[in-house]
Amino acid sequence: MVGLSEGEKHFIRGGIAQDIRTDGRRRLQFRALSVETGVIPQANGSARVRLGATEIIASVKAELGKPSILHPDKGKVSIFVDCSPTAEPTFEGRGSEELSAELSVALQRCLLGGKSGAGAAIDLSSLIVVEGKVCWDLYIDGLVVSSDGNLLDALATAIKVALSDTGLPKVNVSLSAASDEEPEVDVSDEEFLQFDTSSVPVIITLTKVGRHYIVDATSEEESQMSSAVSVSVNRNGQICGLTKRGGAGLDPSVIFDMISVARHASQQFIALVDSQIAAAEADE
Amino acid sequence: MRDLHLSLNQTQRVRLEAALHELQSLTPAAASAAAVTVADTIPVNQEDNILKGHGTSDQDGEVVATLCGVVERVNKLVYVRTLRARYKPEVGDIIVGRVIEIAPKRWRLEINFSQDAVLMLSSMNLPDGIQRRRTAVDELNMRSIFEENDVICAEVRGFQHDGSLHLQARSEKYGKLERGQLLTVPPYLVKRKKQHFHHLAQYDVDLILGCNGFIWVGEHVVVDEKVKATEDQQKSSDEAENFTPLETRKHICRLANAVRVLSALGFTLTVELIIETAEASASSNVEVNDMLGAEFYVQTAEREAKRRADLLRKKNGAR
Numbered sequence: 001m002v003g004l005s006e007g008e009k010h011f012i013r014g015g016i017a018q019d020i021r022t023d024g025r026r027r028l029q030f031r032a033l034s035v036e037t038g039v040i041p042q043a044n045g046s047a048r049v050r051l052g053a054t055e056i057i058a059s060v061k062a063e064l065g066k067p068s069i070l071h072p073d074k075g076k077v078s079i080f081v082d083c084s085p086t087a088e089p090t091f092e093g094r095g096s097e098e099l100s101a102e103l104s105v106a107l108q109r110c111l112l113g114g115k116s117g118a119g120a121a122i123d124l125s126s127l128i129v130v131e132g133k134v135c136w137d138l139y140i141d142g143l144v145v146s147s148d149g150n151l152l153d154a155l156a157t158a159i160k161v162a163l164s165d166t167g168l169p170k171v172n173v174s175l176s177a178a179s180d181e182e183p184e185v186d187v188s189d190e191e192f193l194q195f196d197t198s199s200v201p202v203i204i205t206l207t208k209v210g211r212h213y214i215v216d217a218t219s220e221e222e223s224q225m226s227s228a229v230s231v232s233v234n235r236n237g238q239i240c241g242l243t244k245r246g247g248a249g250l251d252p253s254v255i256f257d258m259i260s261v262a263r264h265a266s267q268q269f270i271a272l273v274d275s276q277i278a279a280a281e282a283d284e
Numbered sequence: 285m286r287d288l289h290l291s292l293n294q295t296q297r298v299r300l301e302a303a304l305h306e307l308q309s310l311t312p313a314a315a316s317a318a319a320v321t322v323a324d325t326i327p328v329n330q331e332d333n334i335l336k337g338h339g340t341s342d343q344d345g346e347v348v349a350t351l352c353g354v355v356e357r358v359n360k361l362v363y364v365r366t367l368r369a370r371y372k373p374e375v376g377d378i379i380v381g382r383v384i385e386i387a388p389k390r391w392r393l394e395i396n397f398s399q400d401a402v403l404m405l406s407s408m409n410l411p412d413g414i415q416r417r418r419t420a421v422d423e424l425n426m427r428s429i430f431e432e433n434d435v436i437c438a439e440v441r442g443f444q445h446d447g448s449l450h451l452q453a454r455s456e457k458y459g460k461l462e463r464g465q466l467l468t469v470p471p472y473l474v475k476r477k478k479q480h481f482h483h484l485a486q487y488d489v490d491l492i493l494g495c496n497g498f499i500w501v502g503e504h505v506v507v508d509e510k511v512k513a514t515e516d517q518q519k520s521s522d523e524a525e526n527f528t529p530l531e532t533r534k535h536i537c538r539l540a541n542a543v544r545v546l547s548a549l550g551f552t553l554t555v556e557l558i559i560e561t562a563e564a565s566a567s568s569n570v571e572v573n574d575m576l577g578a579e580f581y582v583q584t585a586e587r588e589a590k591r592r593a594d595l596l597r598k599k600n601g602a603r
């Protein structure tokens with residue numbers, strides 16, 4: 001991203017203080033969201049999400065695997081994020097590694113729950129085919145195609161949409177008598193099962209600039225931030241995860257304030273995402 | 285149209301398509317014939333042995349375009365002028381650029397050209413306004429004039445013998461731009477005009493249409509007060525920040541969004557069209573932010589189609 005002159009920085013800060021940002025948005029307004037589903041035919045579910053000039057492609061790939069010995073009744077989900085060098089020249093080579101890792105960790109924290117899988121956004125026990133023997137492994141990949149700030153929120157949205165697009169093939173397992181033998185698996189290529197994504201949270205990042213905080217910051221606005229708090233909220237308004245970036249400290253009361261604002265904003269955002277998913281599915 | 289990712293509903297899509305279709309039918313046949321895409325044949329008269337220029341190739345005795353753009357003919361030379369390309373400077377162009385480096389006796393500027401432009405310390409007026417030789421002290425104080433990342437406007441002076449592009453800023457109106465926002469559009473949308481600096485008195489806004497596709501929308505600065513204002517600002521920067529007045533800021537954002545809409549639709553940016561679009565949004569009570577919504581895009585396309593149709597009718601009537 002190119003640097004900004006003092007005059008432009010001052011203008012951006014002034015806009016946030018006066019509640020009219022450079023593109024005319026108010027502090028708690030999102031940029032235009034557009035959603036496409038089924039963009040990658042090879043994947044079980046995929047989505048392209050554009051939030052202003054930020055563009056994300058997310059895909060969900062399902063593979064049959066063996067559940068871990070510790071949790072024989074649960075499937076496995078892993079999330080990876082990659083930042084394409086087309087988004088920004090600094091992402092070339094190993095330049096994006098740090099950012100990718102940071103985003104992956106934040107998403108894993110918000111979507112996957114604890115080590116045991118408790119409290120995960122995706123119901124891991126619904127991924128089980130035969131307890132202790134066969135389960136689905138979900139590989140969720142996010143690709144940042146174009147970056148203009150607020151990557152985490154856009155990634156979480158893209159993953160939510162991709163999961164709602166995902167169909168897992170129906171599996172018929174013929175269990176042989178000897179229980180230690182490998183079960184025979186027959187994967188249907190006609191019947192698909194949707195799984196419940198209603199509890200998948202969205203992430204709302206509140207970026208603090210000056211004394212105020214804003215949602216959906218562009219990269220120019222992010223360059224002026226002192227700190228940012230990402231809150232992941234599910235449909236019921238419950239907080240699923242919380243991460244803070246940026247060096248500046250925050251007063252605890254400000255964080256509580258931010259959480260309640262994020263909760264409020266998330267309910268509108270979830271409704272918006274839902275309507276976009278419905279529209280995208282109707283388009284296909 | 286590449287950047288246009290709108291979530292249109294059914295009626296909006298039909299209306300936009302109709303408007304764009306009408307716009308296409310309004311373009312003169314000569315203009316649409318001159319536009320080529322890759323592998324289009326360029327009609328030439330084979331007898332007057334033409335010269336094949338940039339973006340053309342010989343395929344089985346036919347001249348074929350290898351780029352998308354507009355066919356230009358200069359005497360015997362035939363070439364394709366691409367639209368989505370970097371800026372091609374011409375002497376006297378007014379451009380807006382961003383300082384990326386301070387080198388001995390010069391600033392280097394990013395102006396969306398294939399190389400960085402150079403602004404020599406000797407080709408700009410000093411803040412004190414006195415004409416004199418530049419001393420070593422001046423050279424050391426270059427950062428007090430322009431720093432890295434500053435947005436400035438200047439004029440294209442010409443190419444040096446080594447092919448580098450030199451700029452000049454020998455007038456009060458050139459110099460640092462502050463308190464506003466910089467927008468970038470494809471350079472072909474800005475046509476060369478007599479006037480590139482526009483002071484929109486009704487909004488108290490300065491609008492600078494740089495030929496390189498960099499557009500500055502900012503608070504109006506009175507030229508004489510420029511020096512004084514920067515001093516004031518430095519003094520008051522520790523105190524409560526003196527932000528742009530809210531009314532002016534709304535106008536700046538409205539004009540900036542008008543530029544965004546028009547450039548996304550691929551309309552040539554003139555000051556009249558930008559003001560008209562901003563006025564139309566204000567008069568139909570469209571919020572500043574909603575200007576980037578699908579409905580306003582469709583309205584803008586329809587308005588432009590109507591405007592061009594009226595223009596054509598007037599022209600035909602006059603004939």
